[in-house]
Amino acid sequence: MHHSIEIEHLSFAYPDGHPALRDVTLRIAPCEKAALVGPNGAGKSTLMLHLNGILSGKGVIRVSGMELNPQNLGRVRSQVGLVFQSPDDQLFSPTVFDDVAFGPLYQGCPPDEVRARVDEALAAVHMSEYARRVSHHLSVGEKKRIAIATVLSMKPELLVLDEPTAGLDPRARRSLIRLLDELPLTMLVSTHDMLLVRELFPRTIIMDEGSIVADGPTAELMSNTALLEAHGLEMP
Amino acid sequence: MHIHFLDPYRPRVSPIHQLDPRVKLSLTLVFILTAALSPIGAWPVYILLFSLALSIVLLSALGVGYVLKRASLAFPFVLAALPVIFTIPGAALVSLPVGAWRLTATAPGVERFVSVALKSWLSVQMAIVLAASTPFPDLLLAMRALRIPRLLVALFALMWRYLFVLADEALRLIRARAARSGQSDLPGMRSGGSVAWRGRVAGGMAGNLFLRAFERSDRIYMAMVSRGYDGEIRSLPLPAIGQSSWLTLAGGLAILGLILGLGLIF
Amino acid sequence: MLLSPVAMHIPDGFLSTLVSLVLWAATAIVVGYALKRVSKDLGERQVPLMGVLAAAIFAGQMLNFSVAGGTSGHLMGAALATILLGPWAAILVLTTVVGVQALIFQDGGLLAMGANIFNMAIVGVAVSYTVYRSVQKLSGGRKWGVFTGGFAAAWLSIFIAALGVALQLAASGVSPANIAIPAMGGIHALIGIGEGLITLGALAFLYATRRDLLHIGEPAPARGGLVWAAGLLIALLLAVASPLASVFPDGLEWVAGEQGFLEAAKSPLYQVIPDYVFPGISNTTLATIIAGIVGALIVFGVALTVAYLRRNRQTTG
Structure with missing residues (x-):
């Protein structure tokens, strides 16, 4: 049986020479929910951009058992639902429907299948009646849900989220946590929200300066005050 | 903080709102073309076009006041046509002394100026109804249908x-x-800096x-x-145009064609 | 309000049908070619970039600043877009800006959109490109070339585009050439300074923060020479034609006289219908009276229907 994600010895440096990832090795099992924490600039976003080949460094990445290479980029991308931090970047179409339909359209689904997938994805995030709405009239919380629907419509195995709770008021945050809890997918979530980590993710991965510095059960890492402090994190 | 006022769309329940956006865009374009094609001083044609426009505004439930107020935004450009009142030769109407010159308004000059202003005013009303009764995503669909x-x-x-x-x-x-950008109460302190400086800040x-x-x-x-x-x-294929939409299109084209035909006779 | 940035968007009703259609045709050809060029030369990354930059130009037009006497400086954006994206993509960006302004804000007409795109997106970009590229060449890619070239490109793009507007109005017979051209030219020689200053400020900011975006010293894009020559030709043609047209306005009056083929077509019809049906009342007066009655009846009928439908809805709902 394959893993959802397997990363072996991944290193990456930006064109200006600044190293962003140093020898990262990581495995995530199907339906596992893991949190990725660490200070800003630790390499969390860079790592996420590698998971569907937007950036490519040295090393091996396998998604659902497929090795990531230029030939199967399209298939890998439909397995990895990558949701960016700002929903205004994620939602680039005039209407909610167009945005959720974008992924299936580029996967080559026939029109009826596209419509069915949009209905299904919007139902999964409890936003069915929003299909005809215009994105810029939505609240931040609504936009975040639609942003998740835009990748759910591609039927991915794995959901990768960047700062899902940033900028949400307490009620919108609570409803988003409930949503993440009920989605039956593998999840890798980068966040600064340690309360969210403790509540939702059995496993935590700590990154700093481009490397994984700790990886284990959330409860265990959270009680290690020295470790947290050393990497600029705070126990909730 | 959100700029909602930029979106001119006004949701209402009206036959104009329900019209297929492709039909609406086509008819708006044909209406404007009809206004452009009608000759200078064709008053009967202008009256009929105006009653057509007014009927559409009434049907759209947008409010006559709203449409007319927005339509007045396009008026400043009329200044560009003002000189024709005085420069087109013809029977003199009024003569005004301006300094050392005399400006003489002529009948054909006034006729042309009023015609241009009316055509412009009628056209902009239809453009406003189009924008206010059609969500922009539907207009995009109509553009695709028109082979943009x-x-x-x-x-x-x-x-x-x-x-x-x-x-x-x-x-x-x-x-x-x-x-x-504070203002100083001290005498001699000009606020705002020079034009060049203000331009650089805006830049x-x-x-x-x-x-x-x-x-x-x-x-x-x-x-x-x-x-x-x-x-x-x-993109997904365009939905089919319903029979009633085709009928509306044909009816609209017939009415505008008839009005244009009248313009030929009178 | 902030919705009418440059006095250069011609509304519908001002241009003769002939002038509108000719400029639509010219615009369709150039924009069509630009679309082909852009899909061929530029990466897929350009699509979101062009869309967002079009929105940025629109938003940039909100950043007006007062110049003098109640007028204010605004951004048309042709020069900035050309410097940042190259001529072909800039034509598409400006086309999008002009199109959205007309469709959403009625800033410029729909039938007149061809002319507006022609003036702002095609003339504006071609002139900007010629000026900026030439100054860049002269300066050998030094800093002063970027700023002088940017300011000059911005100013001249506004000025020449305004001459284009004036000529089109004169050719349509709605504004005499000997008044429209000096008036439009004069006003926009001032407005152009505002455009130049904003462009300069924006270039200074980008030069300090992201110099790579300015493409300093890069080779010309594909078919750049074509745009350069076109810009030079347009600028020369309009700069020469305009004073000529203002001195000899009769030439343009002739074009205006040729307008309305309907006016020409209707004269034989006059001979079919006798001039006076009723003694003392001309046909036109009669037709106007009849049209007034018919129009009033139509509007009255529609108003009644709408009122009836609304009452029905209220009683049922």
């Missing part, structure tokens, strides 16, 4: 989507400038806006690529 190239329609869609986001950013920049803000636009477009590109975007513009 896909890439251009995609650019229209992206611009419209980010218009509001960037207008919000511009408004934040303007507020930040206003917050720092710096524009540069800032462009930089953010560049960075945002990078992030949008990544969001598109991670959902399979490959440079080609794809």
Whole structure:
């Protein structure tokens, strides 16, 4: 049986020479929910951009058992639902429907299948009646849900989220946590929200300066005050 | 903080709102073309076009006041046509002494000026009804139906989507400038600096806006690529046009054709 | 309000049908070619970039600043877009801006959109490109070339585009050439300074923060020479034609006289219908009276229907 994600010895440096990832090795099992924490600039976003080949460094990445290479980029991308931090970047179409339909359209689904997938994805995030709405009239919380629907419509195995709770008021945050809890997918979530980590993710991965510095059960890492402090994190 | 007022769409329940956007856009264009084709001084034609326009505004439930108020926004341009009152030769109406000159308004001059102003006013009313009764995404669909190239329609869609986001950013920049533009009570202290300086400040803000636009477009590109975007513009096929829409289109074309025909006779 | 940035968007009703259609045709050809060029030369990354930059130009037009006497400086954006994206993509960006302004804000007409795109997106970009590229060449890619070239490109793009507007109005017979051209030219020589200053400020900001965006010293894009020559030709043609047209307005009056083929077509019809049906009342007066009655009846009928439908809805709903 394959893993959802397997990363072996991944290193990456930006064109200006600044190293962003140093020898990262990581495995995530199907339906596992893991949190990725660490200070800003630790390499969390860079790592996420590698998971569907937007950036490519040295090393091996396998998604659902497929090795990531230029030939199967399209298939890998439909397995990895990558949701960016700002929903205004994620939602680039005039209407909610167009945005959720974008992924299936580029996967080559026939029109009826596209419509069915949009209905299904919007139902999964409890936003069915929003299909005809215009994105810029939505609240931040609504936009975040639609942003998740835009990748759910591609039927991915794995959901990768960047700062899902940033900028949400307490009620919108609570409803988003409930949503993440009920989605039956593998999840890798980068966040600064340690309360969210403790509540939702059995496993935590700590990154700093481009490397994984700790990886284990959330409860265990959270009680290690020295470790947290050393990497600029705070126990909730 | 959101710029909602930029969106001219006014949701109402009306036959005009329910009309297929493709039919609506086509008929609006034909109406404007009819106004443009009707000769100078064809008063009967203008009266009929005006009653048609007024009927459409009434049917649209947008409110006559709203449409007329917005239509007046286009009026300043009429200034450009003002000189024709005095320069077209013909029977003199009024003669005004202006300094050393005499300006003589002629009958054909006035006729031409009023005709141009009326045509313009009628055309803009229909454009307003179109924008206020049709959500922009539906207009995009109508553009695709009229064979506007896909890439251009995609650019229209992206611009419209980010218009509001960037207008919000511009408004934040303007507020930040206003917050720092104090006025001094001291005599001899002029506030605001020189024109060149004010221009440079506005330019710096524009540069800032462009930089953010560049960075945002990078992030949008990544969001598109991670959902399979490959440079080609794809969209779902257009829905079929219903029979009643075809009938409306034919009826509208017939009425406008008839009015234009009248313009030929009188 | 902030919705009418440059006095350069011609509304519907001002241009003769002939002038509108000719400019639509010219615009369709150039924009069509630009679309082909852009899809061929530029990467897929350009699509979101062009869309967002179009929105940025629109938002940038909100950043007006007072110049003098109640007028204010605004951004048309042709020069900035050309410097940042190259001529072909800039044509598409400006086309999008002009199109959205007309469709959403009625800033410029729909039938007149061809002319507006022609003036702002095609003339504006071609002139900007010629000026900026030439100054860049002269300066050998030094800093002063960027700023002088940017300011000059912005100013001239506004000025020449305004001459284009004036000529089109004169050719349509709605504004005499000997008044429209000096008036439009004069006003926009001032407005152009505002455009130049904003462009300069924006370039200074980008030069300090992201110099790579300015493409300093890069080779010309594909078919750049074509745009350069076109810009030079347009600028020369309009700069020469305009004073000529203002001195000899009769030439344009002739074009205006040729307008309305309907006016020409209707003269034989006059001979079919006798001039006076009723003694003392001309046909036109009669037709106007009849049209007034018919029009009033139509509007009255529609108003009654709407009122009836609304009452029905209220009683049922």
